[in-house]
Amino acid sequence: MIWNKEAETMxxxxxxxxxxxxxxxxxxxxxxxxxxxxKRFDEHGLNPDSLKTLDDLEKFPFTLKTDLRDxxxxxMFAVPRKDIVRLHASSGTTGKSTVVGYTATDINTWADxxxxxxxxxxxxxxxxxxxxxxxxxFTGGLGIHYGTERVGxxxxxxxxxxxxxxxxxxxxxxxxxxxxxxSYALFLAEVAEEMGAKKNLKLKAGVFGAEPWSxxxxxxxxxxxxxxxxxIYGLSEVMGPGVAYECPEKNGLHIGEDHFIVEVIDPDTGxxxxxxxxxxxxxxxxxxxxxxxLRYRTRDITRVSTQRCDxxxxxxxxxxxxxxxxxxxxxxxxxxxxxxVEAALVGVPDxxxxxxxxxxxxxxxxxxxxxxxxxxxxxxxxxxYPLIAxxxxxxxxxxxxxxxxxxxxxxxxxxxxxxxxVRVRDLRPRQA
Numbered sequence: 001m002i003w004n005k006e007a008e009t010m011x012x013x014x015x016x017x018x019x020x021x022x023x024x025x026x027x028x029x030x031x032x033x034x035x036x037x038x039k040r041f042d043e044h045g046l047n048p049d050s051l052k053t054l055d056d057l058e059k060f061p062f063t064l065k066t067d068l069r070d071x072x073x074x075x076m077f078a079v080p081r082k083d084i085v086r087l088h089a090s091s092g093t094t095g096k097s098t099v100v101g102y103t104a105t106d107i108n109t110w111a112d113x114x115x116x117x118x119x120x121x122x123x124x125x126x127x128x129x130x131x132x133x134x135x136x137x138f139t140g141g142l143g144i145h146y147g148t149e150r151v152g153x154x155x156x157x158x159x160x161x162x163x164x165x166x167x168x169x170x171x172x173x174x175x176x177x178x179x180x181x182x183s184y185a186l187f188l189a190e191v192a193e194e195m196g197a198k199k200n201l202k203l204k205a206g207v208f209g210a211e212p213w214s215x216x217x218x219x220x221x222x223x224x225x226x227x228x229x230x231x232i233y234g235l236s237e238v239m240g241p242g243v244a245y246e247c248p249e250k251n252g253l254h255i256g257e258d259h260f261i262v263e264v265i266d267p268d269t270g271x272x273x274x275x276x277x278x279x280x281x282x283x284x285x286x287x288x289x290x291x292x293x294l295r296y297r298t299r300d301i302t303r304v305s306t307q308r309c310d311x312x313x314x315x316x317x318x319x320x321x322x323x324x325x326x327x328x329x330x331x332x333x334x335x336x337x338x339x340x341v342e343a344a345l346v347g348v349p350d351x352x353x354x355x356x357x358x359x360x361x362x363x364x365x366x367x368x369x370x371x372x373x374x375x376x377x378x379x380x381x382x383x384x385y386p387l388i389a390x391x392x393x394x395x396x397x398x399x400x401x402x403x404x405x406x407x408x409x410x411x412x413x414x415x416x417x418x419x420x421x422v423r424v425r426d427l428r429p430r431q432a
Contacts, residue, residue: 004116007258008313015257015314020054022286023261027051027060030292033078036071037294057261057284062270063296068098068237077101079290088236089137100139100236101290107146109287113242113256114147120247120254121205121230123177125152130170130203132180132188133210135159139240140210144179147242153177160184163191171200178206182213182221182229183421186353189224203227209234209241211420212321212339216346218250220353231320235300238283238293244318249310252317259287262318263295264304267325278303280325281318299325301337327424329359331368334402338423341370344399350375350388354414361428369405370396376411 010018028048030037040061041047050059068076077084079101086102102110123129129148133140141159148155156173158166160180166188169175178185185208192198203225209232221229233253234241243260244253255262264279265272273279281300285293303319323337330336338357345355352373360367372392378384389406396404415422 004112005312007256008116008254008315010258010314012314016054018258019261019286022258023054023057023284024048024051026284026286026288026292026294029078029289030294034076034292036067036076054261057263057295058272060295062282063294065098065237065297065299068100069096072096073099074101077290078292079103084290086142088139088142088240090236098237100240103289106289106291109259110143110239110242111146111150113239113259114143115150116256117232117242117245118144118147118151118153118177118207120245121177121207121228122248123148123151123153123205127151127153127176127204128156128173129153129177129179130156130158130166130173130175132158132160132166132178132184133241139234139236143234143241144207163188164195167192167195167197167201170203171197174202176202176204178203178225178227180206180208181210181417181420182208182217183211183417185221185225185229186217187416189221193224198224201225205230207232207245211423212323212327212337214339214343214346215320216343217353220346233318233321235298237291237296238285238298239288243283247309247311247313251309252305252319254309254313254315254317257315260285262304262316264302264318265297267299267301275306276303278322281321301325301328329357329366329368329424331359331366331402331404334400336368336400336402340400341396342423344396345370345372345392348372348388348392348395350378350384351392351408352376352411354416355423356414357424359424359426359428366428367405368402369407371407371409371414373409373411373414379411 031041031048083103084101085104089097089099131144133144135141145155185206205228207230218229230246232241232245234243244255246253261284263282265282267280281298281302283296300321301323302321306316323339328335328337352375354373356371358369385408389408392406
């Protein structure tokens with residue numbers, strides 16, 4: 001599969017007819033097979049016959065991550081356990097794990113969506129995909145794996161860790177597509193430069209996701225690895241990676257609208273926002289058998305565009321995820337997302353592309369400290385540290401409007417990530 005042109009360029013009217021047909025099946029499926037949905041529909045005076053048009057979707061209640069935890073482990077499944085061929089789960093670091101299941105048909109659908117994602121970066125049967133996403137209960141690794149096989153390319157299932165060996169494998173195997181988190185891609189670039197291996201890499205593109213990242217970081221990755229860097233999006237509760245993906249136009253991520261319906265809402269009121277306005281992304285699955293999701297609140301902040309892309313795809317696009325509702329910091333009354341700080345830092349001279357935000361409570365106010373690394377060439381120059389700190393502080397203030405403390409550290413002092421980057425250390429006391 002190089003590009004599913006029939007599905008991805010479908011006229012809007014035909015696409016909406018398909019969505020309505022599949023949405024009716026999904027609503028019927030969850031009402032008849034998932035007790036939580038039946039109870040909630042009944043409480044709102046709803047049933048499958050309440051859905052007559054796509055606009056009627058707004059009548060139905062939202063699904064939250066807490067619903068998956070409250071029905072742990074299998075209470076949200078819409079098929080018998082014997083029909084589940086794959087189980088994935090979150091780490092459960094903030095509570096019970098969220099468990100997701102797949103039928104054989106779900107796995108096949110997922111592979112198709114990931115094939116679209118990889119194809120959008122130019123992946124063909126001639127490529128070698130270096131897959132440094134984590135395997136196991138995390139959906140990233142196996143999602144990329146099955147999509148690569150569906151495209152017909154060669155897969156290197158290396159997962160994360162042992163970074164120097166990863167560079168050697170990329171050299172020896174002639175890997176052309178890199179798949180990992182953007183923060184780990186930066187670390188790989190850094191190590192390749194230290195090893196003198198950068199000139200030997202044959203990479204042409206990278207598919208990066210699992211964490212928010214800025215356009216400035218994209219430019220850095222493209223320059224350092226000499227690749228096309230595209231953003232991909234997904235979440236385990238909905239499918240895994242492959243829900244949305246950029247094309248080479250790099251002007252928003254195409255949603256697979258034959259498989260998902262998306263809404264953007266005001267996170268406080270739950271009401272839809274106008275096209276182009278920022279809000280919280282809500283996703284309804286149309287083809288999931290094992291774990292259908294109706295109006296799932298992702299907590300991810302984005303905007304949507306229905307304007308047809310120059311690549312020819314007709315599916316609407318979401319703009320780059322700027323952060324999550326639950327990642328947002330409020331510093332002296334100013335809303336701050338970590339990705340905003342990243343965007344401010346990438347353009348600052350003499351600062352390496354690694355940082356952490358430390359949030360503390362001082363008196364009645366929250367306090368933000370930004371830790372950055374000095375560029376290696378200036379590490380031995382003592383006078384450079386306070387000048388860089390002042391420059392970073394001024395840059396963040398001018399771009400975001402928040403005053404921060406800045407600590408400049410030596411090279412390699414900030415921990416590197418081999419999976420999702422830990423950008424924020426929240427030291428505020430937890431409320432009971």
